Amino acid sequence: xxxxxxxxxxxxxxxxxxxxxAWLRANLFSxxxxxVFTLLGLYLLYLxxxxxxxxxxxxxxxxxxxxxxxxxxxxxxxxVKMRFTQFIYGLYPRxxxxxxxIVFASFAVLVAWLAIPRLPFxxxxxxxxxxxFPVCAxxxxxxxVLGLPLVETHQWGGLMLTLILAVVGMVAALxxxxxxxxxxxxxxxxxxxxxxxxxxxxxxxxxxxxxxxASVMLPLFLPSGxxxxxxxxxxxxxxxxxxxxxxxxxxxxxxxxPKGQEEAAAALGMNYWMRMGLIVLxxxxxxxxxxxxxxxxxxxxxxxxxxxxxLFDLLGIVQAALSDSRWLGFSLEGYVFAGMMxxxxxxxxxxxxxxxxxxxxxxxxx
Amino acid sequence: MSEQAAxxxxxxxxxxxxxxxxxxxxxxxxHVLRDIDLEVKRGERxxxxxxxxxxxxxxIRCINHLEEHQEGEIVVGGVPLTQDVKxxxxxxxxxxxxxxxxxxxxxxxxxxxxxxxxxxxxxKPRREAEALAMQYLERVRIAEQALKYPGQLSGGQQQRVAIxxxxxxxxxxxxxxxxxxxxxxxxIKEVLDVMVELAHEGMTMLCxxxxxxxxxxVADRVIFMDQGQIIEENAPEPFFNDPQSERTQLFLSxxxxx
Numbered sequence: 001x002x003x004x005x006x007x008x009x010x011x012x013x014x015x016x017x018x019x020x021x022a023w024l025r026a027n028l029f030s031x032x033x034x035x036v037f038t039l040l041g042l043y044l045l046y047l048x049x050x051x052x053x054x055x056x057x058x059x060x061x062x063x064x065x066x067x068x069x070x071x072x073x074x075x076x077x078x079x080v081k082m083r084f085t086q087f088i089y090g091l092y093p094r095x096x097x098x099x100x101x102i103v104f105a106s107f108a109v110l111v112a113w114l115a116i117p118r119l120p121f122x123x124x125x126x127x128x129x130x131x132x133f134p135v136c137a138x139x140x141x142x143x144x145v146l147g148l149p150l151v152e153t154h155q156w157g158g159l160m161l162t163l164i165l166a167v168v169g170m171v172a173a174l175x176x177x178x179x180x181x182x183x184x185x186x187x188x189x190x191x192x193x194x195x196x197x198x199x200x201x202x203x204x205x206x207x208x209x210x211x212x213x214a215s216v217m218l219p220l221f222l223p224s225g226x227x228x229x230x231x232x233x234x235x236x237x238x239x240x241x242x243x244x245x246x247x248x249x250x251x252x253x254x255x256x257x258p259k260g261q262e263e264a265a266a267a268l269g270m271n272y273w274m275r276m277g278l279i280v281l282x283x284x285x286x287x288x289x290x291x292x293x294x295x296x297x298x299x300x301x302x303x304x305x306x307x308x309x310x311l312f313d314l315l316g317i318v319q320a321a322l323s324d325s326r327w328l329g330f331s332l333e334g335y336v337f338a339g340m341m342x343x344x345x346x347x348x349x350x351x352x353x354x355x356x357x358x359x360x361x362x363x364x365x366x
Numbered sequence: 367m368s369e370q371a372a373x374x375x376x377x378x379x380x381x382x383x384x385x386x387x388x389x390x391x392x393x394x395x396x397h398v399l400r401d402i403d404l405e406v407k408r409g410e411r412x413x414x415x416x417x418x419x420x421x422x423x424x425x426i427r428c429i430n431h432l433e434e435h436q437e438g439e440i441v442v443g444g445v446p447l448t449q450d451v452k453x454x455x456x457x458x459x460x461x462x463x464x465x466x467x468x469x470x471x472x473x474x475x476x477x478x479x480x481x482x483x484x485x486x487x488x489x490k491p492r493r494e495a496e497a498l499a500m501q502y503l504e505r506v507r508i509a510e511q512a513l514k515y516p517g518q519l520s521g522g523q524q525q526r527v528a529i530x531x532x533x534x535x536x537x538x539x540x541x542x543x544x545x546x547x548x549x550x551x552x553x554i555k556e557v558l559d560v561m562v563e564l565a566h567e568g569m570t571m572l573c574x575x576x577x578x579x580x581x582x583x584v585a586d587r588v589i590f591m592d593q594g595q596i597i598e599e600n601a602p603e604p605f606f607n608d609p610q611s612e613r614t615q616l617f618l619s620x621x622x623x624x
Contacts, residue, residue: 258467260467261469263432263465265471266430267432267461267532268532269458269483269487270455270483270486274486278482282473286473360473
């Protein structure tokens with residue numbers, strides 16, 4: 001028999017188990033074999049990183065205006081610098097660039113407002129972002145009203161076009177995807193079969209095919225003279241394609257919500273749209289943030305495919321610049337720049353989604 | 367029946383809150399409810415017990431149409447239950463339900479769980495809904511947890527919140543589907559206490575439960591079900607002391623026998 005009369009007081013953990021040195025010892029040098037692998041790994045890392053830094057920074061040319069200024073071994077960033085405006089704005093008239101800047105600056109402000117938790121009036125900002133903003137943005141960019149000169153969409157390009165395609169695609173694909181996912185689970189046979197056919201059709205076709213069809217075949221079916229803008233056609237194609245993917249991601253989330261949640265909402269007298277909008281979807285979407293952002297990221301990168309229907313997105317315009325006879329031979333610099341730009345945007349989305357997951361985590365599943 | 371009368375289900379002239387006549391239900395080929403006849407008067411407290419799979423949960427889930435019956439008639443507060451979605455929602459507004467696994471909404475705080483239906487279904491202003499919710503949360507003695515999320519509460523606390531959430535809709539009938547079966551023993555009492563208080567206040571209740579102590583204390587009638595049918599129905603005292611059917615005797619000896 002044991003009886004404890006005095007409780008044991010709490011004491012600090014031994015020194016060897018906390019701190020940077022302890023971490024190194026536990027994770028990198030926990031034994032002779034692991035120590036060898038750690039050193040080997042560091043050496044391989046050095047082999048990889050050193051030449052990259054050498055090429056991209058130390059030996060690179062930064063100043064100048066023509067290819068003659070690129071005399072050193074490393075990267076010729078002069079090329080990117082001279083073409084920078086074109087990479088960002090495409091063939092948009094130089095004197096009208098302020099219009100693009102205004103649109104993107106105001107978009108950045110709106111998105112930041114929505115993304116930063118402390119700021120008030122979220123609901124109104126969201127409404128402005130989704131309804132009046134896209135319309136105003138279109139007219140500012142396209143012009144033809146209020147004395148703004150017309151800028152046809154074939155002059156739009158570069159990062160600007162990439163962002164337009166991606167943002168419109170994301171904003172439109174999410175609600176359509178939600179409706180398709182709900183429809184696919186519907187008990188109404190017509191709604192259900194429509195959604196299944198729609199999703200399976202668009203998922204089964206490569207995006208390139210969709211874009212080709214949008215640019216080549218669609219005009220054949222439309223009456224002559226009834227031209228739909230090429231950019232609009234690409235946008236519709238991308239949106240429909242992505243909404244099918246989105247629908248399946250969201251359906252996965254819907255299936256993970258216990259049936260009892262909908263039953264409890266039903267027992268309180270809520271109708272279908274309340275049950276979905278207030279109870280099931282908020283939980284499902286929260287759970288599916290990684291999947292949704294994954295789809296967004298792949299959409300963002302897929303926008304480069306519009307190149308094949310003659311729209312010059314960021315990658316397209318970089319590639320076009322590479323064939324300029326004055327700047328031949330700098331394709332590596334061009335592709336590295338395009339890759340970095342894409343990476344920055346995709347990585348930001350990824351980080352924000354992780355932040356969002358932590359913030360929305362009310363913990364503890366039911 | 368006019369829409370006006372249908373929108374506010376109350377006991378009809380006989381004082382009947384729930385009537386089931388010749389109700390039959392099948393899951394595929396499985397005949398889960400067989401010729402159920404049941405009348406519940408306003409203010410009556412009924413306990414339904416029976417072995418698992420006997421159809422007792424299915425029976426009360428038919429009353430607010432969480433399960434669909436194929437034959438027979440169900441009338442709740444004078445309103446016949448039909449396939450009509452609006453009619454079903456009307457009936458659900460006057461029938462509260464408490465589930466075995468609580469089914470609180472994990473993404474909403476305790477207070478929001480209680481306010482949601484009054485605000486969206488009954489279109490009450492937020493302020494009024496919150497005052498109402500706090501009033502009921504106090505009644506189930508959990509008002510101090512109002513801003514927490516369900517995942518931060520114990521099972522017993524969650525179930526009391528679930529009861530408060532139902533009460534916020536001012537139901538005429540409360541259905542309890544094994545409300546204490548998922549709870550640790552030390553938490554069962556706090557939930558039963560709330561249910562006993564509710565019973566003493568005159569709430570019409572149908573409880574599926576194995577808590578025989580609760581049945582003895584508050585029930586007006588105890589119903590024993592087996593194989594989808596009502597085997598025995600009696601006041602608690604004769605039901606427990608002098609069960610008539612062999613099945614009831616066997617069941618009672620099994621659950622009270624240790």
